[in-house]
Amino acid sequence: MTINNPTVLLVDDEIDLCTLIQMGLKRVGIHCDIAHNVTDAKEKLTQYSYDACLTDLNLPDETGLALVKYVTENYTDLPIAVLSAYGNMEIAISALKAGAFDFISKPVNTDTLKNLFDKLFADKKNTTIANLSHIEDQLLIGQSDVMNKLRQALKKVAKTQAPVFIMGESGTGKEVAAKLIHLLSHRKDAPFIAINCGAIPSDLMESELFGYVKGSFTGATQNKIGLIQSADGGTLFLDEIAELPMNMQVKLLRAVQEKRIRPIGSDVEIPVDFRIVSATHQNIEKRIQEGEFRQDLFFRLHVIDIQLPPLRDRGSDILLLAIHFLEKICAEWHIEPKELTLSAKEWLMKQYYVGNIRELRNMIERAVTLSESHLISDANLKTIGHLKSFSQENLNQAPSLQSSNATQIQASQNSIDMQQVWQDGLETYLESIEKKILVETLNKTYWNRTQAAKKLNMSFRSLRYRLKKFGLDED
Numbered sequence: 001m002t003i004n005n006p007t008v009l010l011v012d013d014e015i016d017l018c019t020l021i022q023m024g025l026k027r028v029g030i031h032c033d034i035a036h037n038v039t040d041a042k043e044k045l046t047q048y049s050y051d052a053c054l055t056d057l058n059l060p061d062e063t064g065l066a067l068v069k070y071v072t073e074n075y076t077d078l079p080i081a082v083l084s085a086y087g088n089m090e091i092a093i094s095a096l097k098a099g100a101f102d103f104i105s106k107p108v109n110t111d112t113l114k115n116l117f118d119k120l121f122a123d124k125k126n127t128t129i130a131n132l133s134h135i136e137d138q139l140l141i142g143q144s145d146v147m148n149k150l151r152q153a154l155k156k157v158a159k160t161q162a163p164v165f166i167m168g169e170s171g172t173g174k175e176v177a178a179k180l181i182h183l184l185s186h187r188k189d190a191p192f193i194a195i196n197c198g199a200i201p202s203d204l205m206e207s208e209l210f211g212y213v214k215g216s217f218t219g220a221t222q223n224k225i226g227l228i229q230s231a232d233g234g235t236l237f238l239d240e241i242a243e244l245p246m247n248m249q250v251k252l253l254r255a256v257q258e259k260r261i262r263p264i265g266s267d268v269e270i271p272v273d274f275r276i277v278s279a280t281h282q283n284i285e286k287r288i289q290e291g292e293f294r295q296d297l298f299f300r301l302h303v304i305d306i307q308l309p310p311l312r313d314r315g316s317d318i319l320l321l322a323i324h325f326l327e328k329i330c331a332e333w334h335i336e337p338k339e340l341t342l343s344a345k346e347w348l349m350k351q352y353y354v355g356n357i358r359e360l361r362n363m364i365e366r367a368v369t370l371s372e373s374h375l376i377s378d379a380n381l382k383t384i385g386h387l388k389s390f391s392q393e394n395l396n397q398a399p400s401l402q403s404s405n406a407t408q409i410q411a412s413q414n415s416i417d418m419q420q421v422w423q424d425g426l427e428t429y430l431e432s433i434e435k436k437i438l439v440e441t442l443n444k445t446y447w448n449r450t451q452a453a454k455k456l457n458m459s460f461r462s463l464r465y466r467l468k469k470f471g472l473d474e475d
């Protein structure tokens with residue numbers, strides 16, 4: 001417990017239950033005031049100062065949900081959690097969406113309540129620390145309206161336990177947003193475990209996520225803790241969640257619902273306390289319609305959604321980010337600071353950025369390498385920009401660009417340079433052709449990897465593997 005002599009307001013119309021909870025909390029050093037309806041609770045809130053509030057959802061005058069909304073709007077520093085009857089999951093989820101910190105199911109016991117309040121009070125303390133350091137400003141560069149709103153939303157979401165679903169194109173900062181939710185929450189000192197569901201081969205997925213016990217299969221020479229268990233006390237970030245194989249979706253649903261996992265080969269279920277944040281750049285609703293993603297899992301993961309805007313819609317944030325990366329890179333590389341010329345700034349503002357912030361960062365990094373003075377010109381940027389970024393103007397002419405590229409690649413495929421084959425060896429030569437095909441296809445699909453995988457008639461997973469192999473995955 002991080003607050004001395006905390007006082008909580010308990011709102012429930014069951015008199016016996018209130019007395020029982022009051023006695024239980026007294027034993028663990030928490031003073032508990034009681035209100036039996038919403039009117040009474042509002043009255044008490046004006047008269048006394050509380051460290052937390054816990055409300056039932058079914059109350060005689062108004063609903064507990066109405067009280068959650070009232071507290072979140074009028075007492076922004078007061079964390080509120082809800083008590084829900086067993087099986088009332090949908091209302092409990094609505095309470096989380098309305099700003100409740102967490103919910104616990106009845107019947108309640110003192111240990112569960114104590115854990116809940118420990119988290120609530122720790123969160124209150126951490127929020128103050130986080131506000132002082134403005135970690136969200138350091139991690140999330142951008143002053144556009146959309147970014148300011150995003151920062152507010154992330155701060156609000158971080159205070160709750162609700163699962164968060166982040167959507168946005170590749171490179172828009174989904175992982176940064178997930179990390180920020182973690183750092184602004186009471187879980188910040190526990191691990192943040194990020195898993196890219198598209199990067200783990202399907203046959204290894206279960207053992208990676210759930211772990212295994214020694215002897216459960218050939219090669220299991222010792223116990224291995226899975227990634228979910230490694231996130232105990234912290235946050236589990238599942239990136240590219242749409243890529244999770246069906247059999248794993250069932251197992252994940254169970255882990256999210258029960259907060260328990262069973263390692264491969266074990267008879268015992270292990271309780272794990274994790275907050276789940278998932279992300280995808282794909283149209284997940286379409287995946288559900290196509291039968292590729294379970295609706296019930298989506299329902300559990302998608303309690304609060306966050307949408308990250310593409311960089312091209314963020315106006316002058318483009319320059320703020322470019323300057324931020326320029327300063328950072330020069331500092332990291334221990335070189336003299338460099339500046340962007342006016343023409344470089346104008347050029348940057350006109351680009352389309354299929355790869356979003358990641359693409360901008362790479363562009364600046366390569367331009368720093370190429371520039372020979374303290375100035376970065378548009379020429380330094382263009383040299384690398386043409387590879388995959390189409391300017392807004394070029395975008396309209398993209399088909400003709402594509403067909404000329406297509407002709408080039410055809411030419412290079414048709415003429416095999418035998419001297420080169422003998423010089424490099426067959427393996428290296430074939431790899432260079434494979435890389436060319438990947439880049440051409442990605443250019444054609446504006447670096448949309450899902451479309452590129454379709455065009456190449458391969459799975460997304462397999463494309464990602466190849467991109468990684470050739471250093472085209474950029475992270």
Ligand SMILES: Nc1ncnc2c1ncn2[C@@H]1O[C@H](COP(=O)(O)OP(=O)(O)OP(=O)(O)O)[C@@H](O)[C@H]1O
Pocket residue numbers: 139140141142168169170171172173174175176177239281321357358361475
């Ligand atoms: N607002 C921001 N301010 C500063 N850097 C950012 C911001 N958003 C993203 N970045 C940087 O951009 C790069 C891409 O971000 P991130 O990996 O979070 O994107 P993503 O949406 O998760 O991408 P993917 O869908 O490919 O996994 C990282 O280097 C990250 O540090």
